[in-house]
Amino acid sequence: MQNSSVEHGPGPSVPAGALTTGTMYAPTCRGREVLDRVGDKWSLQVLAVLADRTMRFGELRRTIDGISQRMLTVTLRTLERDGIVIRTMYPVMPPHVEYALTPLGKTLLEAASAFIIWAEAHVDLIEEARADYDARAADEAGPEGFRTS
Amino acid sequence: MQNSSVEHGPGPSVPAGALTTGTMYAPTCRGREVLDRVGDKWSLQVLAVLADRTMRFGELRRTIDGISQRMLTVTLRTLERDGIVIRTMYPVMPPHVEYALTPLGKTLLEAASAFIIWAEAHVDLIEEARADYDARAADEAGPEGFRTS
DNA sequence: CAGTATCCCAGTAGATACTG
DNA sequence: CAGTATCTACTGGGATACTG
Numbered sequence: 288m289q290n291s292s293v294e295h296g297p298g299p300s301v302p303a304g305a306l307t308t309g310t311m312y313a314p315t316c317r318g319r320e321v322l323d324r325v326g327d328k329w330s331l332q333v334l335a336v337l338a339d340r341t342m343r344f345g346e347l348r349r350t351i352d353g354i355s356q357r358m359l360t361v362t363l364r365t366l367e368r369d370g371i372v373i374r375t376m377y378p379v380m381p382p383h384v385e386y387a388l389t390p391l392g393k394t395l396l397e398a399a400s401a402f403i404i405w406a407e408a409h410v411d412l413i414e415e416a417r418a419d420y421d422a423r424a425a426d427e428a429g430p431e432g433f434r435t436s
Numbered sequence: 437m438q439n440s441s442v443e444h445g446p447g448p449s450v451p452a453g454a455l456t457t458g459t460m461y462a463p464t465c466r467g468r469e470v471l472d473r474v475g476d477k478w479s480l481q482v483l484a485v486l487a488d489r490t491m492r493f494g495e496l497r498r499t500i501d502g503i504s505q506r507m508l509t510v511t512l513r514t515l516e517r518d519g520i521v522i523r524t525m526y527p528v529m530p531p532h533v534e535y536a537l538t539p540l541g542k543t544l545l546e547a548a549s550a551f552i553i554w555a556e557a558h559v560d561l562i563e564e565a566r567a568d569y570d571a572r573a574a575d576e577a578g579p580e581g582f583r584t585s
Numbered sequence: 586c587a588g589t590a591t592c593c594c595a596g597t598a599g600a601t602a603c604t605g
Numbered sequence: 606c607a608g609t610a611t612c613t614a615c616t617g618g619g620a621t622a623c624t625g
Contacts, residue, residue: 318556319481325555326475328598332468344607355599360608370565381606382605391561398554405547406474407467412540416519477618493587504619509588530586531625589624597616604609 324369325395329354329362331403334388334396337372341387371395473518474544478503478511480552483537483545486521490536520544 325331329351336342336350348359363386366372371392377383388396474480478500485491485499497508512535515521520541526532537545 317559318552321555321559321562322475322480322552323477324562326471328472331471348607356608357600357610358598361598368566368569369562370569371562376607380605382608384607391558391565395554395558398550401547402551403467403471405544406470409540409544410466410470413470413473413518413520416540417517419519420517497587505588506590506620507618510618525587529625531588533587587625589622591622592620594619595617597614599612599614601612602610605607 324365325371325399327362329358330366331399333359333362333366334371334392334399335403337386337388337392338396341385344384344386347386366392473514474520474548476511478507479515480548482508482511482515483520483541483548484552486535486537486541487545490534493533493535496535515541 325334332351332354333347336347342350344359344363347363348354348356351359354362363372363374367374367386370389372386373389375385375387377385474483481500481503482496485496491499493508493512496512497503497505500508503511512521512523516523519538521535522538524534524536526534
């Protein structure tokens with residue numbers, strides 16, 4: 288995925304130095320796939336819960352509550368594969384398995400924390416914005432010959 | 437979808453220096469929906485691109501490249517609704533529309549930047565971990581008498 | 586130029602049932 | 606307990622065609 292066609296003419300549309308602010312982000316490259324990975328419905332949840340302590344499968348299932356058995360398994364497997372959590376199995380009866388964050392997982396959680404905190408801090412503002420937007424939208428679509436009088 | 441029981445017991449679960457990682461995150465609440473929103477396939481991309489400067493619809497389309505017309509529209513609408521980008525239309529012929537980050541959008545991008553940067557910085561490590569994992573998985577399933585040589 | 590409207594498929598997640 | 610297997614429903618998103 289690259290910008291093969293920036294050629295919208297010989298125009299000086301990009302003043303060469305316009306890339307001051309951003310540029311650093313621009314998940315145009317492979318970082319995307321990591322974001323996709325961790326940006327799914329459950330990964331961050333699992334991460335956040337494991338931040339506190341090591342947990343067993345059943346504990347995670349009960350703690351996260353809302354997650355299905357299958358999705359917990361899938362999520363944990365992927366995180367394990369990515370080196371973000373580590374799975375320790377004790378071959379006893381009944382089985383005992385523990386999940387913990389790896390050092391990599393901890394750095395991830397740290398990096399994501401600002402994001403998570405932002406989300407929680409601004410959720411109200413966003414919902415307000417939505418209400419506003421919807422109200423305005425209704426305003427534009429609403430006055431459809433309702434001049435009853 | 438709430439975490440009815442963050443308490444799974446009388447846990448002094450966080451030992452002494454479990455690093456800064458404590459209970460502070462836990463996207464258990466409404467922050468989740470915000471994360472879902474921005475965590476989709478295109479939002480962060482759009483945000484990152486708009487970090488540089490205001491852009492027109494077509495510019496975004498060409499810059500992000502890979503995004504379809506439909507998804508750009510959908511993404512922009514949602515971001516606008518959430519108060520993260522602002523849409524300015526100049527009713528001329530042909531139409532001229534510009535998109536920019538709102539102040540809220542800028543704070544979001546800032547919050548997300550650590551995350552994005554982490555992703556780009558660790559993508560190699562992660563892919564390595566994956567290769568390892570796959571190799572080990574193949575090892576466990578593979579040794580089926582395939583000692584050909 | 587900047588969209589909207591449809592159609593449609595692939596992938597994702599939920600529920601359920603079974604197992605070492 | 607800690608999974609795997611399967612079946613299905615839902616939806617995100619691409620392709621395409623049309624419009625003010």
